[in-house]
Amino acid sequence: MADEMRVPISTDADIITARQKGRALAEWVGFSGSDLTIIASAISELARNIIEYAGHGEIIIRLAERGARRGIVIVARDDGPGIPDVALAMQDGYSTGKGLGLGLPGARRLMDEFEIVSEVGKGTTVTVGKWR
Amino acid sequence: MRVPILKQGDYLIAPIQSALSDADFLRMQNELVDQVGKLRSRGVIVDVTALDVMDSFATRTLRSTALMTRLRGAETVIVGVQPEVAFSMVQLGLTLRMEDVETALDLDEGLAFLDRQTKG
Amino acid sequence: MVTQPEEWGARSVAALRRELVEHFTEKREELRQQWVEQMTAKGLLAGLTQTEIETESATIYDTCIGCLETGQYDRAQTYATTLAERGVLRGMTSEQIIGGMLTLRDVYGRSLFERYQKDMKRLSAALDIYEPVANKILSIIALAFIDEREKVVRQQQEAIREISTPVLQVRNRLLIMPIIGLIDAQRARQLTEQLLRSIRANRAKVVVIDITGVPTVDSKVANNLIQTVEASRLMGAVVIVTGLSAEVSQTLVTIGVDLSKLNTVGDLQGGIEAADRLLGYKVITTEQATEIR
Numbered sequence A: 001m002a003d004e005m006r007v008p009i010s011t012d013a014d015i016i017t018a019r020q021k022g023r024a025l026a027e028w029v030g031f032s033g034s035d036l037t038i039i040a041s042a043i044s045e046l047a048r049n050i051i052e053y054a055g056h057g058e059i060i061i062r063l064a065e066r067g068a069r070r071g072i073v074i075v076a077r078d079d080g081p082g083i084p085d086v087a088l089a090m091q092d093g094y095s096t097g098k099g100l101g102l103g104l105p106g107a108r109r110l111m112d113e114f115e116i117v118s119e120v121g122k123g124t125t126v127t128v129g130k131w132r
Numbered sequence B: 001m002r003v004p005i006l007k008q009g010d011y012l013i014a015p016i017q018s019a020l021s022d023a024d025f026l027r028m029q030n031e032l033v034d035q036v037g038k039l040r041s042r043g044v045i046v047d048v049t050a051l052d053v054m055d056s057f058a059t060r061t062l063r064s065t066a067l068m069t070r071l072r073g074a075e076t077v078i079v080g081v082q083p084e085v086a087f088s089m090v091q092l093g094l095t096l097r098m099e100d101v102e103t104a105l106d107l108d109e110g111l112a113f114l115d116r117q118t119k120g
Numbered sequence C: 001m002v003t004q005p006e007e008w009g010a011r012s013v014a015a016l017r018r019e020l021v022e023h024f025t026e027k028r029e030e031l032r033q034q035w036v037e038q039m040t041a042k043g044l045l046a047g048l049t050q051t052e053i054e055t056e057s058a059t060i061y062d063t064c065i066g067c068l069e070t071g072q073y074d075r076a077q078t079y080a081t082t083l084a085e086r087g088v089l090r091g092m093t094s095e096q097i098i099g100g101m102l103t104l105r106d107v108y109g110r111s112l113f114e115r116y117q118k119d120m121k122r123l124s125a126a127l128d129i130y131e132p133v134a135n136k137i138l139s140i141i142a143l144a145f146i147d148e149r150e151k152v153v154r155q156q157q158e159a160i161r162e163i164s165t166p167v168l169q170v171r172n173r174l175l176i177m178p179i180i181g182l183i184d185a186q187r188a189r190q191l192t193e194q195l196l197r198s199i200r201a202n203r204a205k206v207v208v209i210d211i212t213g214v215p216t217v218d219s220k221v222a223n224n225l226i227q228t229v230e231a232s233r234l235m236g237a238v239v240i241v242t243g244l245s246a247e248v249s250q251t252l253v254t255i256g257v258d259l260s261k262l263n264t265v266g267d268l269q270g271g272i273e274a275a276d277r278l279l280g281y282k283v284i285t286t287e288q289a290t291e292i293r
């Protein structure tokens, strides 16, 4: 299996593809049980935000190694409108759409690492990681 | 993948059989709400045993399905949430949104619950 | 190692490397026998069968020559990992493994010494090639063993945790989980996952979690409990928490923990009775039972 997979995201069916691939790679890394579901859920949230707010973008799923620990890193990037106030977007319940406002803060809780870079007019990149 | 909607007596059963796209979810919702009205069903069971992920969209859609069918006189029960899925939903913070939605272990339990609700 | 003498340039190093590989390949049987004998004398092979000794020693010997020849260590790495798995599983000690590898290093070294002792320059060049390889292999194997040991310890800890918090089925559809000891984030997670799996496996409808044995219940522990309760409810099971003292509840509420989500009953006995009512069992005293009969 390749160390990195790229899934273009432009329709809601791509969300399913992205999380299935993420799940498969995570399994290969050695994650099991709830962790697989947790990783798939985080991918689902990030991919849906791409569709909902940017229209299209991509999900990159890669293997990661840090010393003896192995993990998985997921990058969700788009060239969409960006987020004007990231701190606000990270709050539970904040949504500019009709969502629950749980996607971003939820993904942060699910994963071990979370980083978001967003620039208005340029796009958004969210990077999350989980370690074994 | 389309979700079949089965009629069993006073109830409707929607057995989800694989991962659903957002569009499939919304279609299931529309069909259930529609059928509940047409058939005057008293209860709805959505079986999510086959779902390996319940994210914020799935949760939101199931919840609004439950609220909409309730307005039309049918109680909705979500059955078959897997242990890993339940765990991950809690981590994501989704459980609060499910507080006013009924849940049961599996189809049998869901039916038993509806029987108690409607006949008891 | 100091600077390499002029005559040992890159090309002659490569040639000498080939010569070493040939030497060790030619002397394979003799050196391997020596190695096994020395290990036996030191008592390093205790617990291994003759066949195991033959195959393992041959594989290790050839893997080392492979590393020397190619400068690639991935095969050594893979082999070390499986060797460690098997070794740790059978209770081999680090002395046995590392002692064995040190012995092999000596055997190789001594045979180089014998071969090149008349030509000190050549000997020192040969050792310069051979020693880093030997050290690298030694460290690969030692690390593999440490990793494997840690893995086993972790697994054992998990197993012990799981045993130490049994989920008991007291009657049809009713589970009891008595928690004893401190609950940190990791244990809370493990307990929740264990409980959720048991709910499915036993088709449980009601769960009584007894926390009488948890020494400190702070807001973290309480919030973890609330999450467990919520996750169980998603699966269709009701959780009753017992053993939460009135004072602790009071404190938790004061610091802002929303206990309204916890179904609490004073003690385990009361909890089981409440569970029975939920399940539709009638709790009757033995006297009543006799009357009914």
Ligand SMILES: Nc1ncnc2c1ncn2[C@@H]1O[C@H](COP(=O)(O)OP(=O)(O)OP(=O)(O)O)[C@@H](O)[C@H]1O
Residues within 6 Å of the ligand: A045, A049, A050, A052, A053, A054, A078, A080, A081, A082, A083, A089, A090, A094, A095, A096, A097, A098, A099, A100, A101, A102, A103, A104, A105, A124, B056, B057
């Ligand atoms: N990729 C993105 N591009 C632009 N804006 C985004 C992006 N992702 C999130 N946002 C903004 O951040 C807000 C919060 O996102 P979050 O995923 O937490 O909630 P939501 O999508 O509104 O609802 P939910 O995910 O619970 O259905 C969104 O409402 C949106 O305004």
Ligand SMILES: [Mg+2]
Residues within 6 Å of the ligand: A045, A048, A049, A099, A102, A103, A104
């Ligand atoms: Mg979202």
